[in-house]
Amino acid sequence: MRTGQWLKAQQPSSRSQDYPHHLRAVGELWPLIEATESRTAADLGSGEPISGIEALLEGHGMTVTSVDLCALADVRAELGYLPFKDDAFGVAVARHSLEHSPAPLLALREMARVASWSLVVVPEMALLWQYWRGHFSVFPRSVWERLFHVADLRVVFFGEGDFTEPNANAKRTEWRWLLYRDRSDEEPYESNGRFLGIYPSPMVVGWQ
DSSP, X not given: OOHHHHHHHHSOOOOGGGSHHHHHHHHTTHHHHHHTTOSEEEEETOTTTTOHHHHHHHHTTXXXXXXXXXXXXXXXXXXXXXXXXXXXXXXXXXXXOGGGOSOHHHHHHHHHHHEEEEEEEEEOOOGGGTTGGGOOOXXXXXXXXXXXXHTTEEEEEEEEEEOOXXXXXXXXXXXXXXXXXXXXXXXXBOTTOOBOSOOOOHHHHTOO
């Protein structure tokens, strides 16, 4: 089976971002995006129907391109292989989508390629979400930040948000990072393409 077909089968379109408690949390993200002074954005993993991120950004005058494997997205693509030129956007936004990716490092590298700024929002790690609704990448904060480093993304801001459902028994927290592409270090590849950097340890990432 082709990779795209497998991903589509394994990653059902998310409808959760249209829930009122999600939309409340989405509304809190604008100050972070505004700080990037970007006028264009990619909404990565937009879901079906399209997430509240697009409405939020367009409401502030931004041009937004939704990206997902669902039919309603502006561009149908996998997050690890984005069909855009380098620096196509001011900011790439991935809210509650990277935890659905079986290869989040590829997605982060693509985010760093297509935009100078990235906003990453994932649910706080909890055993409840291990493989639930296609959550293939549920990591502690330290692992996400290690992946950002490997992807040449520097953390500018970290904060927490609350997207708890009404009358829920336990609080649901999401982690929010504003990231800036940082390529100031020495290029980690030789001219022949051999990688010179440090891969995250499988033990660190939790892939035992």
